[in-house]
Every structure is written in structure tokens, then in C-alpha cells.
Amino acid sequence: MDVRQLEYFLAVVDHGGFNRAATALYLSQPSLSQAIRTLERDLGSELFHRIGRRVVLTEAGTALIEPARTAVRGLELARASVESVHGLRTGRVEIAAMPSQAVAPLTGMISRFHRAHPDVSVTVRAAFTPRDVTEMVRTGVTELGLLASPAAPPDTE
Missing domain, CATH: 3.40.190.10 (Periplasmic binding protein-like II)
Known part of the structure; x- marks a missing residue:
């Protein structure tokens, strides 16, 4: 699992689906889907129920939201801390x-x-x-x- 996968996961959550998330991330939808499948494989759990073109968070997906936001914000904070040395x-x-x-x-x-x-x-x-x-x-x-x-x-x- 890496922070990029968590960012992709959060984009799907925040945008309400893979197509809109892929558009917002400037990615192809298959690339985004593959990254999420890899994350699910790494975690050993499905994060979304795929119902036709719709996705609904699983219990595991719901549990991942806050830790994923914390991890992504932590990385952004680390970058910002280093950048703050120079203003x-x-x-x-x-x-x-x-x-x-x-x-x-x-x-x-x-x-x-x-x-x-x-x-x-x-x-x-x-x-x-x-x-x-x-x-x-x-x-x-x-x-x-x-x-x-x-x-x-x-x-x-």
C-alpha cells in the first residue's frame, strides 16, 4: 500500500465513483480501477461493492476513510514542513x-x-x-x- 493508492481511494469516495474520480485525477478509469484493486489485494478486503456502474463503500472501505485521510495529510504536512524552511x-x-x-x-x-x-x-x-x-x-x-x-x-x- 502506498500514499498514491490512498489518494486514489479518497478520490473515488469524494467524487462518488470511479469515472468522476479518474477525470478529477487526470487518469484513465482502467488505471484507477487497477490501483484500487491492488490496494484491495494488499489490504485483503474489498473496499467497494461494485453494482453496475455504481460503487458503494463496504464496511472495510468506510473504516479506511479516516486513516487514509490522516496518512495523506501526514505526507502533505511532511512536505509542507520541509518547504516551510524556505518560506x-x-x-x-x-x-x-x-x-x-x-x-x-x-x-x-x-x-x-x-x-x-x-x-x-x-x-x-x-x-x-x-x-x-x-x-x-x-x-x-x-x-x-x-x-x-x-x-x-x-x-x-
Whole structure:
């Protein structure tokens, strides 16, 4: 098992299927399928039920999501730590935001950040409720979350 396989697994989970994940990863669908089959063989367990063109996570696949996100984030953290010795030059930041916050103040903050760090990619993922925002940050889908709520942020425990 390697981190590339875990990234591919998470892409299938996050994009809801092999075809969309392959497109997002700029891979052929057969190459992605082969990498997932190799990961399943290494783990000794199927990660997806393949139902026609649909895939549904198995219990083993569901159990792998958080450890896979932790491993991928750990590798990204290792790279970022080494790069930070020379200052922030490249990398990626993913932000979960509710639609109203995605316009302001987030766009201004991203614009200022991009001027200071032009080679850092910033991705904003849509989250429709405060609970969605906190869940995306908690599970490692994003590093940051921006939400507005009249009450305290929802408890995710």
C-alpha cells in the first residue's frame, strides 16, 4: 500500500465513483480501477461493492476513510514542513465554506493570500450547513472551515 493508492481511494469516495474520480485525477478509469484493486489485494478486503456502474463503500472501505485521510495529510504536512524552511512557496489549502461566506469575506481573503503566495492553490468546497463545515474539517477533507451561525458551532462528537 502506498500514499498514491490512498489518494486514489479518497478520490473515488469524494467524487462518488470511479469515472468522476479518474477525470478529477487526470487518469484513465482502467488505471484507477487497477490501483484500487491492488490496494484491495494488499489490504485483503474489498473496499467497494461494485453494482453496475455504481460503487458503494463496504464496511472495510468506510473504516479506511479516516486513516487514509490522516496518512495523506501526514505526507502533505511532511512536505509542507520541509518547504516551510524556505518560506511558503507552493502547496494547497482546502477550505469548506457555506455559500454566503464563499462570497465575502472569503474572496477578499483568498485574493490577498494569492497575491502573497501565488503558487499556493486554494480550493473552496461547498458546505451547506454549519454541521457540514465542521464535519469536513474534522474528517480532514479540508484544512479550514468558514461558517456563520447564530448559535455555537455544532458538536461533532
